[in-house]
Amino acid sequence: MMNGHPVPAQMDSDLLHEAFRSFDDAAATLQQSYQTLTSRLEQLDVELADRNEALRKNLRVNEELREHLTAIVESLSTGLLVMDEAGTITRCNQAGTQLLGLPHEQIIGRSLATCLKDAHLDGDVYPLTTQQGAAVSLSQRALQTSDGRQAGSLALIQDVTAMRELEDRLQRRNRLAAMGEMVGRIAHEIRNPLGSIELFASMLRRDLHDAPAMRGYAEHISSSVHMMNRLLTNLLLYTKPDCSHRERHETEVLMLNALTLAAHAVAGARVDIRLDVNPLASHMWCDAGQMKQVLLNLILNSIHAMPNGGTLTLSARPTAEATSGGAGICLSVSDTGIGIPAAQRSRIFDPFFTTRDEGTGLGLAIVHAIVEGHRGRIDVESEDGRGTTFTIVLPNHHTTSPLPIQASPDLSFSEGYPASELIAERLLVGEETSA
Template structure:
């Protein structure tokens, strides 16, 4: 073979080798990127596991404390109601007794939240009248601020659900709405059969809309996280409970908020228990 020909062959072989080696380099760096991705995924999973472990431990402790506090709180509720009755006619002092009752109710709600949170509720279904349930929840919340409530029921408002859990959901959404409107205003609660539901899966929709401070875009993804709160006296459990109640009913929840304008929570629940 002529020297020229051998040189050409060698140069071709080098070219092939260069291409192959470049490809290998590319594959190597893709592999490196993949490993980095997997590593950070693993780190995130580890953090999530650690969070879950800590939450479980805190949940257990919270449940124990809540049980201990519940009994004396029950007595306080009875005595403050008796005191209110006793002071009927003495407006000034009756108001003080009413403040105690209100405080006790708020504490009781916090405890219920902790207990529900620790117990990860499963729903016990029966037919619930939303009109009654929302009227009850409004009454429970009314005492907590200068807020007015407007309730709009469009069409039938009965559904199969766990009444206690659903009340917990409504009260928490209403309390948050009231908290967000320190200067007062109106919270609008709307219920309707969701037109997006199908004949086989009818869906009930509950909307709670306030004209409060709103939620900033950087916080909106975190509001359902347990213990996330921006309030000095908040527990960050309200929306975590709301979310777990929605999950227990195989429903969905969305939030739409504009800072300075207000917030709307939209809950959708199947009208009938899935068999």
């Protein structure tokens, strides 16, 4: 020191120490900041990895949800079409393409009106009818976002054929029930005076044995009364078929008995007869008398439909179709006749509807009533000039052993030819039967 003041060298050393100390402090602070930044960066990396994993998980969930919703949309039996704000179809599910009857590429990118016109569904009759004959309904509504903005529209095309058939069947049943009640009352009212007419006609026949001409008039009266009684019996059978005596019977025997009853019609027709009874349908649960009536009416209809000859086929097979009694049996009566015109098929089971001048129009109505009385159903398929098939599906209960039925007595023609022998002649057996 000089005169109490530090020398320059000492001052430089102090300054240098101070500088190093400041540098060390700054370096320590920088090191701490670096460590803090590194720690934060590692934390951000972890958070980013967690968020990326969450995002990937959300993407997987969204993809699975999209695939699930797509599967639901594609599996719908209702056609679904999505349109944008301009009315252009942007999406159509499989049912939509099937109901429209157009390829998928001819639907996407076009307007709904154009597609309906191409599918011939632009008529004014509701429900609309496809080229395949199915009845479809069309409904359309706007699509909106969560904030209320319009985001295009949605069209639904639904096959309502079965629903319309059920509605028609219900209307028909209600209509026929009212008609049947009225007919039943009238039939009962007419039967009483017919009984008196028959009584007095029999008395006249007895008292006019010495007047053959007058006795003939009385016999004509009795004959007409019997004919009226048969008609009334059919009317009452239609209104209230008695199917309460159901037992297990041999299917083939029922068919042969019905054929024997129809022998008078078979005699004058060039008709071959085939029987095809599946062994699993060898027995059926029914009212034998009523079922023979059903088969007889269907056989007679088939014979009348083959004026130039043909083949009549009676078949039976088991069916897994659900019926009110569980497993069912399916009976079919087919012919190769003239067929039923399409315009008449919806009315053939209506009472008093007939296309023959001599018919009463009750045969198929009675068949329908008896089948429904057995809790079954009857359908018809026909093609003009190719033939007709009536199919009956009935519940088929099972018991431990079959109850045999009595064969119908042989019917004879005026020449004395047994009906059963005629049926045997016309019956195709062996290999041909299984065809």
